[in-house]
Amino acid sequence: MHNKSIIIGTGPAGLTAAIYLARANLNPLVIEGPEPGGQLTTTTEIENYPGFPEGIQGPELMDKLKIQAERFGAEFYTGWVNKVDLSKRPFILDIEGKGKMTTETLIISTGASAKYLGIPNEQENIGRGVSACATCDGFFFKNRELIVVGGGDTAMEEAQFLTKFASKVTIVHRRDELRASKIMQDRARSNPKIEWALNRSPLEVMADEHGVTGLNVYNSSTGEQEWMSAHGIFVAIGHRPNTTFLENQLLLDDHGYIVTKPGSTETSIPGVFASGDVQDSIYRQAITAAGSGAMAAMDSEKFIESLQRVHV
Incomplete structure (x- = not known):
């Protein structure tokens, strides 16, 4: 199955990217692991996410973001991404229970797990x-x-x-x-x-x-x-970015976070983008993750447009 864009991860970054890409009629496929929603599903009340003056429960916020993405046409599949091949485009993903899938662009929003x-x-x-x-x-x-x-x-x-x-x-x-x-x-x-x-x-x-x-x-x-x-x-003993499945195919920093180009979500491989805590070791907030998810979607959309111009 071939896709224009696949998003790995369903925290604030991945779900926001899905909303943006779905509204652009790019029908993204979102791969969520066995714990959909990321770290916020372990948080009770969130009082610092804009738009919820009375606060909102972490799982509820994630559910709302997913429903919003689905409303615009994003598709979701639950399963592990066992490995990826980023050596050439289209990129190949080996997804447990679904086999191999290909995509023109990939957004990695797999987050970082607290130790x-x-x-x-x-x-x-x-x-x-x-x-x-x-x-x-x-x-x-x-x-x-x-x-x-x-x-x-x-x-x-x-x-x-x-x-x-x-x-x-x-x-x-x-x-x-x-x-x-x-x-x-x-x-x-x-x-x-x-x-x-x-x-x-x-x-x-x-x-x-x-x-x-x-x-x-x-x-x-x-x-x-x-x-x-x-x-x-x-x-407070640190975080571990969820990047092991990449098998060092992307440029990572000394702590394993994906390196992105300043002012963008572009990684060391054209067509591969990273958003959220998997590339952010400093802020690690839901709102900053969501913002970078929007950036990744916009960067991905521009990349897809550039491919279409080449093929015209």
Whole structure:
């Protein structure tokens, strides 16, 4: 089956790209993985997405975007993209359960997955006090005690941001030395709302019917377990861009994010575009992902128009 455009991913970036391409009568095919909607499906209430003054639930927002894309003619298929061949155009995608498909343009919007700790009760409490996004969920913890797990710049930034809302933020790190830059450490240490729990390794998230109640940790200095009370636990140990299926066919940065040309969504291969968190390691917001999805669709449409001019 041949397509003018295929979009991989159904977060804000992929769905916005689908809306734009469908309205341009390009009938995009959108490939969604086993967890349609991306990271926002693990978020409860979203209050910073424009147009929803009362807030909106993450899954509901994703459903609305999908319905909007379908309204204009986008088609959806659920399945893994096992591999892609970008060596020549049309590009070839090997999709589980559907076989091989070809496309003139490809928009990669596969996002980046937050790294979690992998400890008991963590996954069960995502959205119930466990989070990997301070800017997304910090507002819901006004005057509460919070924990940030991590020792890099991201952890310091998250902790600083959370002090705008929390009564106290404790940074938990498994070693006595931090990976964060000196300036970020100094800022965190000078903040009176931030406390430190170094040489502590998280063991288990504790929760009741209302959500997170605390964190069990192992103190390597004393060799004993400790209980730390908290209403929220923010995991800040980095993100992993979902690019392994590309098998290094595109130019990636040192952290595995797709490199795009400044001011566009063009990648190192003409006809292949990237949008959302898979190419954005800085902002990682729903609204910035949606904006880059619109850009990718417009870039893709122009590319398709250029192909048609060549064949005329």
